[in-house]
Amino acid sequence: MTGVAVEVAGLTKRYGEVTAVRDLSFVVRPGAVTAFLGPNGAGKSTTLRMIVGLVAPSSGTARIGGRPYRSIPRPSSVVGAAFPGAAVHPRHTARAHLRVYAAMGGYPDRRVDELLDLLELTGAADRHVAGFSTGMRQRLGLATALLGDPPVLLLDEPGNGLDPAGIAWLRTFLRGLADAGRTVLVSSHALAEVQQSADDVVLVSDGRLVAAGGYDELAATAGLPVQRPAAEPAGLERLFLDLTAQRRGDDRCNS
Amino acid sequence: MQQLIVAEFRRLLATRLWWIALLAATGLGGGLVGCLALVGPEHFSPPMPGLHTAAGARLVLGILGYTAFVPAAFGTLAVTSEYRHRTVDVTFLFAPSRWRVLTAKLAVFAVGGLCYGAVLAGTAAVGLYAGAAGHGSTVGVPVGAVAGLLGRLAVAMAVYTLLGVGVGALVGNQVAALCLVIGYLYLGEPVLMMIPGANAAYPLLPGGATAALTGFHEVSDAMAAQLPTTAIHLVSPVVGALVLLGYTLVAAAVAVFAPLRRDLA
Numbered sequence: 448m449t450g451v452a453v454e455v456a457g458l459t460k461r462y463g464e465v466t467a468v469r470d471l472s473f474v475v476r477p478g479a480v481t482a483f484l485g486p487n488g489a490g491k492s493t494t495l496r497m498i499v500g501l502v503a504p505s506s507g508t509a510r511i512g513g514r515p516y517r518s519i520p521r522p523s524s525v526v527g528a529a530f531p532g533a534a535v536h537p538r539h540t541a542r543a544h545l546r547v548y549a550a551m552g553g554y555p556d557r558r559v560d561e562l563l564d565l566l567e568l569t570g571a572a573d574r575h576v577a578g579f580s581t582g583m584r585q586r587l588g589l590a591t592a593l594l595g596d597p598p599v600l601l602l603d604e605p606g607n608g609l610d611p612a613g614i615a616w617l618r619t620f621l622r623g624l625a626d627a628g629r630t631v632l633v634s635s636h637a638l639a640e641v642q643q644s645a646d647d648v649v650l651v652s653d654g655r656l657v658a659a660g661g662y663d664e665l666a667a668t669a670g671l672p673v674q675r676p677a678a679e680p681a682g683l684e685r686l687f688l689d690l691t692a693q694r695r696g697d698d699r700c701n702s
Numbered sequence: 703m704q705q706l707i708v709a710e711f712r713r714l715l716a717t718r719l720w721w722i723a724l725l726a727a728t729g730l731g732g733g734l735v736g737c738l739a740l741v742g743p744e745h746f747s748p749p750m751p752g753l754h755t756a757a758g759a760r761l762v763l764g765i766l767g768y769t770a771f772v773p774a775a776f777g778t779l780a781v782t783s784e785y786r787h788r789t790v791d792v793t794f795l796f797a798p799s800r801w802r803v804l805t806a807k808l809a810v811f812a813v814g815g816l817c818y819g820a821v822l823a824g825t826a827a828v829g830l831y832a833g834a835a836g837h838g839s840t841v842g843v844p845v846g847a848v849a850g851l852l853g854r855l856a857v858a859m860a861v862y863t864l865l866g867v868g869v870g871a872l873v874g875n876q877v878a879a880l881c882l883v884i885g886y887l888y889l890g891e892p893v894l895m896m897i898p899g900a901n902a903a904y905p906l907l908p909g910g911a912t913a914a915l916t917g918f919h920e921v922s923d924a925m926a927a928q929l930p931t932t933a934i935h936l937v938s939p940v941v942g943a944l945v946l947l948g949y950t951l952v953a954a955a956v957a958v959f960a961p962l963r964r965d966l967a
């Protein structure tokens with residue numbers, strides 16, 4: 448799989464008085480899991496929605512493989528995106544939901560069965576989604592995003608509401624996608640779930656970029672042990688808190 | 703476009719909504735018309751011409767025009783459930799060209815609305831003749847005219863379905879859109895009809911145009927007779943059809959262009 452990078456340049460979104468995202472720039476590379484981190488309200492969801500054209504930026508651009516999302520001919524075959532709370536009609540079955548979007552993207556029904564298998568939903572495929580657990584909904588959202596076998600995945604808080612086993616499963620799953628050469632951008636406000644699998648980090652706070660780069664590099668700058676995970680489970684969390692605290696301090700000085 | 707249409711058909715058939723809609727069409731068509739025919743318009747309050755007269759037969763069938771808010775509400779319900787359950791996000795991810803999505807929906811709901819209309823008209827025909835037989839009366843309109851009238855009603859139902867889709871796409875919020883559609887079509891227009899001055903516009907409103915299309919003068923005449931205002935003069939059936947066509951085009955344009963620039967945050 449040839450890699451497709453995501454590039455965000457000077458992205459800004461204002462909602463009246465509120466500036467959700469300010470002049471944000473970063474690049475997400477293929478073949479890696481990039482953690483898009485920041486506290487609640489930092490502007491992560493707004494950024495992801497601007498990348499895929501659901502929200503129009505006030506200024507700036509987002510490009511996928513050099514093109515804006517809306518000008519990609521069959522976008523679901525290039526980018527798979529999933530937002531929290533699985534957008535599914537509760538009276539649809541998992542299979543019916545996937546069949547709607549398979550038709551929309553022009554994918555064969557066989558692909559629906561493959562994804563139900565891959566996401567371990569085959570047993571629940573013909574049940575109404577209303578009865579699904581959070582984990583099952585998240586997996587159905589992932590299945591929908593993967594229908595077109597896209598090289599880029601943008602996942603907004605995919606670990607929300609997952610139990611530790613679900614998070615471990617997700618981590619392995621994302622690692623597999625990145626190892627296959629895909630570009631994987633995963634937002635999270637909870638660090639434990641991504642820290643053990645993130646290669647790169649994009650850290651935002653209050654709509655602004657705080658830090659971006661390789662995890663190891665950032666950890667070294669912040670004076671944290673570069674050695675990863677289990678031994679130092681608080682590592683990324685401390686980095687996160689340190690860096691956002693610094694930013695909060697800057698703001699206070701500015702105002 | 704073909705892919706989008708297939709997808710929207712799959713979406714429509716994936717819940718029981720279509721089944722409930724056709725059940726409603728049967729209830730309103732066969733059920734309501736059958737009951738009215740069985741009772742006989744001469745026993746209405748105020749008494750109307752009997753079923754054996756042309757006016758009486760047209761009255762019984764024309765009442766169906768007032769049930770057009772039902773398919774409109776189904777259209778609104780179906781479109782706004784995309785916003786309510788946020789599937790619209792996924793839809794616009796798969797098809798970022800939003801106007802094409804809405805065009806596909808309009809095509810699908812035009813077919814859906816015609817199916818609703820066909821079931822309504824078909825069961826109404828059964829109800830009319832069965833009710834008349836049960837009442838021991840004849841139907842005061844020839845079979846061909848009954849078929850023509852029911853055919854026009856069926857098309858009107860499809861138009862109203864699209865009106866509902868248009869309002870749903872414009873408003874987005876399910877409860878607000880349903881209140882608007884049902885409130886206006888079920889309560890708003892009949893009230894407008896009674897307001898002196900405002901009722902001059904009634905012939906050109908959807909309800910007035912539908913009444914013109916079905917030759918349904920009795921209700922407006924009866925209302926006018928009870929008020930110290932001049933009678934409402936409905937437009938001719940052809941003009942009524944053109945007015946409805948105009949509303950369909952407006953609803954379609956609204957449905958197609960309303961979501962274009964809306965942020966899905």
Ligand SMILES: Nc1ncnc2c1ncn2[C@@H]1O[C@H](COP(=O)(O)OP(=O)(O)O)[C@@H](O)[C@H]1O
Binds near residue numbers: 486489492494
């Ligand atoms: N539609 C909207 N209207 C007004 N403000 C919004 C809207 N969407 C998001 N915001 C605001 O923008 C900021 C960033 O929100 P969001 O992108 O959801 O952050 P995150 O995903 O990092 O939690 C928050 O302050 C939020 O209240």
Ligand SMILES: [Mg+2]
Binds near residue numbers: 488492493603604
């Ligand atoms: Mg968010």
